[in-house]
Structures are given as C-alpha cells and as structure tokens.
Amino acid sequence: MRLPLPTEALTPEQQVELCLHALELGYSSFWVGDHVVLPERSSSAYPHTEDGTPGFRPDTPWTDPFLHLTWLAAQLPGARFGTSIIVLTLRNPTLLAKQxxxxxxxxRRPFSLGVGTGWLREEYDAVGMPFEGRGTRARKDIALVKQLLSSGTADYTVRDADDTPVTKPFLMLPKAPAPVEFLWGGFSPFAMRLVASSCDGWLPAKQSLEALEGHLARLRSACDDVGRDFSELRLVAKPGSGPDPAFGAIDKDNLVRYTELGFHEAILEMPYEPESLDDAKATLERVAARSWL
Incomplete structure (x- = not known):
C-alpha cells in the first residue's frame, strides 16, 4: 500500500499500527510519495487529472521518503519498501546515492525506487534546480546513482590548486549491500525508452487496463530497439479508479487481469488523509476482503 500522508489524524505510532495490520491482512510492501515544497498557488497543470488539479492541497504534509521508510523499517521486520514516486531530478544525484x-x-533489505521528473515547475525553482532538460538529466543521474551504489566510486571534475578543472576518482562508502531497483513512472515515448535503456522496471500512474495494454506494447518495442529482454523488467501497477474506491477496480478478477498483462505487484493507493486509524484500517480490510481473503 501507498501510505497516507503524516497528518495528526494518523500519528507516527498509529501509522506503525496500520502497517502491522496491513501485514496481518496479507499486504507485503509499503510505499511513500514525494514533494519537497509546494507553492500556495501554482500555474503548473497536474498531468493525471482531467482538469489539471492534483488530488491534494498545497498545505498537505509530505515527509522525507528515505527518513520515513528507514524509520518504518526499524519497526516492521520482513516488510519491503519503495517510493511511488520521488522526483529524481529535484535532487543532487550524489547526495541521493548517499541516502x-x-x-x-x-x-539490509531490497528497496524499490520509483522515480520520475515531476510536473511542478515552481518546486524546481524553489529548490534551485532547472526544470528544462530534466529528462536528459534523469538518464545521467540514474547511471551515476547506480554506479555509486554498486561500486562505491565515480569520477568527478574538480578544481586543483591552480583553479584548473581536473577529473579525479572519488569514493562513496558504504556501498548498498541490498539491491536497489529503479522503477520509472510515466508512459510517454521518452518514458518507454528510458525504462528500456536505464531502469529495472516500470511503475506507471493509474491507467485503464486497455491503456496499459497499449503502453506495454510500446514498452516491448522500446526494449527490442535497444536489445533489452522485456521479461527482465519488473512491472508494478496502481489499480483502481481512485485512491480508495468503495467499489470498482481492485478485486480478484481485476488483479488477475493485471497478472495476465505481466504485472508483478499492485499498489493500493490509500486516501491521502483518512479520517482516523479505524477509517484507514477499514480501507485495507475492504480491499483485502474482495481481493484475496
């Protein structure tokens, strides 16, 4: 499940209780979303709704995903964790690799890093990162982060005592002892090429099953273009017509269809702000009851 946001209606202690309840019901992994700062007013259109309005208010709280998930991991033995998704190019890639x-x-657990380039120009401006060219930077950033995690070393251009640029090898330790998989969000032609060439899998935003079938055909084609074995990719879906449909697409028959399309895991997107712990538990129970219990 994707975790709700950290409001006072669901305190840190209650969030742990919610996750333990989820594990008892058969959920296996926990994911968080990402924003660093949000403008009170924005002219940027949200790409996943018809009217361009996001499903959250500017004053909704977002935790740092890595601090949040590391804290949860200390209290939830056996659970897996991931981001859905972080805005990769808001961050310095070397500092991200260190985190x-x-x-x-x-x-000491595998981690699923769902990544994308985001849509909110004002957020890029606020943290001092360029909005333009973020797709090209993403490809380079993924390569650098993977290199640092696996080898603990990379070459950087620095200035010597005479202020002349020179390239030197640097160390970044510790390396990552557990696998970190990169799952790209989005479904544009660029996204398909990036998944095929640079990522371990695909984590698209919610789409109809019919739309996903078309995207998967394009992803297969992108893999063929670069000589990538499509079966190597890990596919993660976000089923359903809304964050918490009281009825609709998250049920046994629907999940079977995702499996037939080749998806390996499905994420229930919890409501951003449940009314209470009991309300959040009821959501988990309702979906589990019609899906596998």
Whole structure:
C-alpha cells in the first residue's frame, strides 16, 4: 500500500499500527510519495487529472521518503519498501546515492525506487534546480546513482590548486549491500525508452487496463530497439479508479487481469488523509476482503 500522508489524524505510532495490520491482512510492501515544497498557488497543470488539479492541497504534509521508510523499517521486520514516486531530478544525484546507500546499509533489505521528473515547475525553482532538460538529466543521474551504489566510486571534475578543472576518482562508502531497483513512472515515448535503456522496471500512474495494454506494447518495442529482454523488467501497477474506491477496480478478477498483462505487484493507493486509524484500517480490510481473503 501507498501510505497516507503524516497528518495528526494518523500519528507516527498509529501509522506503525496500520502497517502491522496491513501485514496481518496479507499486504507485503509499503510505499511513500514525494514533494519537497509546494507553492500556495501554482500555474503548473497536474498531468493525471482531467482538469489539471492534483488530488491534494498545497498545505498537505509530505515527509522525507528515505527518513520515513528507514524509520518504518526499524519497526516492521520482513516488510519491503519503495517510493511511488520521488522526483529524481529535484535532487543532487550524489547526495541521493548517499541516502540510498545508508538506508540499504541500515535496513539490509531490497528497496524499490520509483522515480520520475515531476510536473511542478515552481518546486524546481524553489529548490534551485532547472526544470528544462530534466529528462536528459534523469538518464545521467540514474547511471551515476547506480554506479555509486554498486561500486562505491565515480569520477568527478574538480578544481586543483591552480583553479584548473581536473577529473579525479572519488569514493562513496558504504556501498548498498541490498539491491536497489529503479522503477520509472510515466508512459510517454521518452518514458518507454528510458525504462528500456536505464531502469529495472516500470511503475506507471493509474491507467485503464486497455491503456496499459497499449503502453506495454510500446514498452516491448522500446526494449527490442535497444536489445533489452522485456521479461527482465519488473512491472508494478496502481489499480483502481481512485485512491480508495468503495467499489470498482481492485478485486480478484481485476488483479488477475493485471497478472495476465505481466504485472508483478499492485499498489493500493490509500486516501491521502483518512479520517482516523479505524477509517484507514477499514480501507485495507475492504480491499483485502474482495481481493484475496
């Protein structure tokens, strides 16, 4: 499940209780979303709704995903964790690699890093990162982060005593002892090429089954273009017509259809702000009852 946001209606202690309840029901992994800062007013259109309005208010709280998940991992033995998704190109890739390696070293568990480039120009401006060219940067950032996590070393251009640029090898330790998989969000032609060439899998935003079938055909084609074995990719879906449908697409028959399309895991997107712990538990129970219990 994707976790609700950290409001006072669901305190840290209650969030742990919710996750333990989820594990008892048969859920196996926990995911968090990401924003660093949000403008009170924005002219950027949200790409996943018809009217361009996001499903959350500017004053909704977002935790740092890596601190949040490392804290949860200490209290939830056996659970898996992931991001759905972080805005990769808001971050310095070397610092991101350091966070991921530290999380891996502390938890000793595989981690699913859902990544994308985001849609909110004002957020990029606020943290001092360029909005333009973020797709090209994403490809380079993924390569650098993977290299640092696996080898603990990379070459950087620095200035010597004469202020002349020189390239030197640097070390970043500890390395990540557990696997970190990169799952790209999005379904544009660029996204398909990036998944095929640079990522371990695909984590698209909610789409109809019919739309996903078309996207998967394009992803297969992108893999063929770069000589990538499509079967190597891990596919993660977000089923359903809304974060918490009281009826609709998350049920046994529907999940079978996702499996037939080749998806390996499905994420229940919990409501951003449940009314209470009992309300959040009821959501988990309702979906589990019609899906596998």
């Amino acid at each position: 991921l390696a530290t999380m891996s070293w502390l938890t």
